[in-house]
Amino acid sequence: MVEPDMAELAGKVALVTGSSGIGAAVALRLAEAGAAVCVVGIDGAEVSDLAGRLVAAEHQAVGVEADLRSTDQADEAFVACQQHLGTPNIVVAVAGGSGRQFGDGAIHELSLEAWRATFELNATPVMSTARAAVRAMAGPGGSLIVISSVLATSPAPPRFETHSYAAAKGAALALVTSLAASYAPNGVRVNAVLPGATDTPMAARAAGNEEIMSYIERKQPLTRGMVSAADVAEVVLFLAGDGSRAVTGQAIAVDGGWTVTQAV
Numbered sequence: 001m002v003e004p005d006m007a008e009l010a011g012k013v014a015l016v017t018g019s020s021g022i023g024a025a026v027a028l029r030l031a032e033a034g035a036a037v038c039v040v041g042i043d044g045a046e047v048s049d050l051a052g053r054l055v056a057a058e059h060q061a062v063g064v065e066a067d068l069r070s071t072d073q074a075d076e077a078f079v080a081c082q083q084h085l086g087t088p089n090i091v092v093a094v095a096g097g098s099g100r101q102f103g104d105g106a107i108h109e110l111s112l113e114a115w116r117a118t119f120e121l122n123a124t125p126v127m128s129t130a131r132a133a134v135r136a137m138a139g140p141g142g143s144l145i146v147i148s149s150v151l152a153t154s155p156a157p158p159r160f161e162t163h164s165y166a167a168a169k170g171a172a173l174a175l176v177t178s179l180a181a182s183y184a185p186n187g188v189r190v191n192a193v194l195p196g197a198t199d200t201p202m203a204a205r206a207a208g209n210e211e212i213m214s215y216i217e218r219k220q221p222l223t224r225g226m227v228s229a230a231d232v233a234e235v236v237l238f239l240a241g242d243g244s245r246a247v248t249g250q251a252i253a254v255d256g257g258w259t260v261t262q263a264v
Contacts, residue, residue: 007034008241013086014038015078017068017129018094019046021200022147025229026092026236031059033237035090038081039063042095060085068095068125071132078132089142090240091133096122096147096168098202104164106157118164119171126172130190134183141187145239147232148173148192148251154259156219159212160197173251180249189248191239196255199226218263220256227256 012035016027019041031037031054039054041047044065051063062084066073081088098104099118103111126146133144151160152169173192180190197206197216203226206212217225232254238244239252253259 008237009090010034012036012090012240013081013088014090014092014240015040015081015088015133016092016094017041017125018096018147019043019050019063021094021202022195022198022229022232023092023094024050025233026094027054027061029230029233029237030090030092030240031057031061033241035240036060036085037062038077038085038088040066040068040077040081040095042067068128069120071128074125074128074132078136082136087136087140088133089137089140090145091129091137091142092145092147092236092240093126093129093133093172094147095125095129098205099162099165099168100205102164104162106161107163110163115164118162119168122165122168123171126175130175130179134179134186134188137188138183138186142189143240143244144179144188144190145236146172146176146190146192147236148176148194150194150196150253150255150258152194153251154253154255156215156258159215176251177249184248189239189244191244191248192251193232193235193239194251194253194255194259195232196220196227196253196258198232199228215263219258219261221261223256225256227254 014035047063054061066077102117103114149169151166176192
């Protein structure tokens with residue numbers, strides 16, 4: 001464990017949305033770097049478990065159950081964070097997920113219901129989190145980091161043909177650019193991280209498909225397969241810390257080479 005006075009994020013308060021996969025890895029890494037961490041997610045048991053593990057590891061942490069598709073619940077989560085840990089100056093918007101459960105896929109087969117549900121799951125939580133984040137950080141300053149996806153900019157049909165998900169992640173990316181321009185004068189930095197195929201519970205479908213995994217190994221040669229959630233968390237840590245104080249409006253792909261590698 002890093003000594004508090006040596007920790008990169010000592011004295012910082014981080015609010016992380018999402019309690020599994022990338023969200024869990026980010027919460028752990030920021031806590032290891034000295035931040036007090038508020039974990040926010042829709043699965044109360046999962047949120048409590050993650051917060052409990054952080055506390056057991058002698059980190060300062062609290063868990064808040066909230067459905068971030070609701071702006072009211074997002075606002076309440078920020079209030080709870082402030083009451084228990086202080087006003088967040090690092091916010092990481094991770095919460096989201098696959099839209100396949102709603103029928104997401106190629107647009108010629110897509111229903112309006114699947115489109116709306118996938119957007120609600122992936123774009124609306126970014127909006128509600130960002131809204132609360134800039135209200136909390138404008139003036140004092142801080143870092144808002146949004147997790148998008150390489151599928152927003154680098155599609156891979158037909159293996160990853162989920163058009164609602166790609167559009168929602170593209171919307172999040174556009175929002176990052178717009179927010180960065182609007183709130184830079186208020187001391188708020190806004191950046192995006194674009195993971196490639198990442199070893200998380202959401203990737204279970206890909207992990208169980210030999211043909212898709214072979215493709216990922218060719219498409220992400222640096223990692224010879226899926227990126228780890230810890231790889232993503234390291235880049236989030238950089239964007240959260242003072243070492244990136246002059247960085248805003250940027251999108252960093254953590255993709256093992258996905259965006260620059262041709263694969264068939």
